[in-house]
Amino acid sequence: MIPKLQVKIILSFLTILFFCLRAEAQQKPNILWVVIEDTSPQFIGCYGDKTAKTPNIDELAKKGVRFTNAFSTGTVCSPSRSTIITGARTFEMGTGNHRSQYPIPDFIAGFPTYLRKAGYYTSNNYKKDYNTSSQEKITKQAWDESSKTAGWWNRKSGQPFFAVFNFMGSHQSRTMTNPYDVYVKQVLDTLPKALQTGDNDFKVPPIFKDTPEMRHQLARIYNGISLTDYNIGKILNRLKKDNLMDSTIIFFYADHGEAMPKGKTNGIDLGHRVPFVVYFPEMYKNLSPFGTGGVVTDQLIDFADLAPTLLNLAGADVPAYMHGRNFLGKNSAPEAKQLLLSSDGSEGASNVMRTITNGKMSYSRAFMPFMPQMFYEKYFDFSDILQQMRKDFKNNSLSEIQKQMFETGTTEYLYDYDKDPWQTNNLAKDPRYKNLIEKMREDLKDSIIKNKDVMFLPGYELDQVSKNTTPYEFRLNTKDYPIADIYKAASLSGIKTETALKQQLALLHHANKIVRYWAALGLKSQGSKLQNYKKEILNSSNDSYMPVRIILASICYDHFLNQQAKQILIKTLSLAEEEKLQLLTLQMLIYQQNNKEFIPNVEELLAQKSTKPEAREVSELFLYVVKGTPLHYTTFW
Structure with a gap:
């Protein structure tokens, strides 16, 4: 029989050990991400919209921290998510254009990889869409599980977790693109009546005409977001049921701005600004430099900040290639004064x-x-x-x-x-x-040059570069990629003065092909003034670099009806093995006055079995724009 004194000593030791272990566990908080699609803060209740039915999001904001200046690094899904998963910006990696598939260096990993090394169980339910040919590698390294059934419930007992849940209810397919009957099945049939918004229940934003037809469509936005909030509630309830609310930091945000005309894919503020809320349980309130309980901060953050912030919360080292800043925890970085954001089509x-x-x-x-x-x-x-x-x-x-x-x-x-x-x-x-414009214009130039923004390469060149290296690494070679010279040419685009036009003409003879590319693209915006420089443009139209030749051919036929230029455009459309050149040609033709003449050539392109998927899609779009041919229906997502 053990003496009472020894029992007391043992119990005291076990108690101390318990609290020590608990304190050690508390150093690694559980982290839950609830990510929604295609949503601007203007449609969320806690951001001031009294029509919105978003009680779960609003409750997180009421107890946590709401950010008023949070921005996506792209204005469409996959570019944004490429930055979210890696912590590297799209204009560094070449991942700026939606649905591109370029490689990234092996040393860039999905940031949950480092969380796993720090002892975390990482799960993704279930969207990836990382916009790179390295997606499979990233997925394998980053996630213990990435599937429709993934969640914290599959971790080892006591293991800290990082769990991501992506909610599709507010995706553009639901709120805008899919036919109304499909929307009814995807949204209204699964959303309780009490949470539904009627056509006349909201104020129409001034960018839209207030008509019954428009209201019928805009109500989809509110209902899609409401469905998303409803499903967020289910995940939060499971977290509570598993007794994890008091040990889990919860992030809520949207992947970019609202999926409506003028929002998504548009490179202005409306495409970038997102709702963003962080909830801290009592156990981890000390990790919020802002306080909690409904605090609102105007501190600037963007998606490049997410990876270093989470690694810091987990006590993991932040790789040097992550240039975002940590905005949470005891050693949060100084506030950013401004952000550079990108959109690339x-x-x-x-x-x-x-x-x-x-x-x-x-x-x-x-x-x-x-x-x-x-x-x-x-x-x-x-x-x-x-x-x-x-x-x-x-x-x-x-x-x-x-x-x-x-x-x-x-x-x-x-x-x-x-x-x-x-x-x-x-x-x-x-x-x-x-004065403000001049300063921001200069800051923009300096930031682009400092970061060696690789998205000033045309898609065709990104393809060529990716055969031997990665866009990320290519941009670091200033000899092959003289970004200062390239930016100087690009910055003339849209400047409709004689001085700018003459500079563009002179740059058509520059030794660097990308400088010539931007000189040609700039001329595309000069309009009728080009008639005065017909000879100079025609003399440059046989450029050795195909993207330049295509753009100048578009100009020469559009403004001068040059038949040789027309033949260049027709021939390029037939290059089945060079999809990026076909896409560039189609893009030039869509915004050309005499594009109806190319209808037979685009129809022939569509008829070819060898035509690749993206060229096929844009060909259908061309015929819709120019001829009025109905677009082929596909149910998205």
């Missing part, structure tokens, strides 16, 4: 835009302003809402504000988010903001 269409934001004021630069903000994309143009808006635009029944997204693109945008959350008043030419 989608579905075979390049549309390079860059944004500098300080949270309140956002300056965006369009480098291909021959296209409008609402450039043609099959995935968007299939939708009833956009077809209705294009019809209203054609019939001149939209207001000046509502027309903006369909008119020929503007070179610079400046928006005051606090006063103008729907970005209807472009302040770029307002003399009161002259």
Whole structure:
């Protein structure tokens, strides 16, 4: 029999050991991510929308920290997610264009890889979409499990977890693209009546015409987000049931801005700004530098900050290639004064835009302003809402504000988010903001050059580079990629002065082919002034670099009806083995005056079995734009 004194000593020892082990466990919090699709803060209750039915998100904000200046690093799904998973920005890796498949260096891993090494169980349920040919490698390294059944419940007893859940209810397929009857099955049939929003229950944003038809479509946004919130509630309830709420930090955010015209894929603030909330249980309140309990912060964060922040919370080292900052924990980094954001197009269409934001004021630069903000994309143009808006635009029944997204693109945008959350008043030419514009313009240039932004390469060149190296590594060689010279040429795009035009003409003779590419693209925006320089342009039109030759051929036939140029465009359309050249040609033709003449050639392209999927999609889009051929229906997601 053990003496009472010894029993007391043993019990005291066990008690101390228990608290020591508990304290050690508390150093590694559980982390839950609830990620929703395609949503702007304007449609969330805790951000001020009284119509929104988002009680679960609102409750997290009420108890946690709500960020008012959180931004995605891309304005469409896969580019954003490539930065989220790696901690490296798209303009470093070459992952900026939606649905591209370029490799990334072996030393760049999905950040959950480092969490696993730190003892975490990592699960992903279940979307990946990392926009790189390295996706399989990333998935294998990053996740203990990535599937529709993945969750913290499959970890070892007592093991800290990092669990991601992606919710599709607010995805563009539900809120905009899929036909209405499909939306009913995907959303309304699974959403309780009490959580549904009717067509007349909300205020129509000023960028949309207030009609019954538009309201019928816009209600889909509210219901899709409400369904997402409803499903978030189910995950939170399971967390509570498993007695994990008091040991789990919860992140809520959207992968980019709202999937509506002028939002998703658009490189302005509206495409980048996202709702973002972090909930800290009592056990980990000390890890919030902001406090908790409904705190609101205007601190700037973007998706490149997520990986280093989570690694810091887990006590893991942050790799040198992650250039984001840690914004949580005891050793959080100093606040950012401004962010550089990027948008590079989608579905075979390049549309390079860059944004500098300080949270309140956002300056965006369009480098291909021959296209409008609402450039043609099959995935968007299939939708009833956009077809209705294009019809209203054609019939001149939209207001000046509502027309903006369909008119020929503007070179610079400046928006005051606090006063103008729907970005209807472009302040770029307002003399009161002259000094601010000049500073942000210079900051943008410096940031692009400093980061060696590789997305100033055309898609064709990214393909060529990727045969021997990665875009990430290629951009570091200033001899092969003189970004300062390239940016100088690109920055002339949209500047419609004689001086700029003559500079572009001179740059058509530059030794670097990418400089010539941007000189040619810039001329695409010069319009009727090109008639005065017919001889100079024709003399440069037989460039040895095919992307330059294609762009100049488009200009020469569009403005001069040059028959040799027409033949170059026709021949390029037939190059089945060079899909990127076909895509560039189709993009040039879509925004060309005499494009109807190429209908037979595009129809022939579609008829060829050898035509690759993306070229097929954009060919269908061309015929829809030029001929009015209905787009082939596909149920997305």
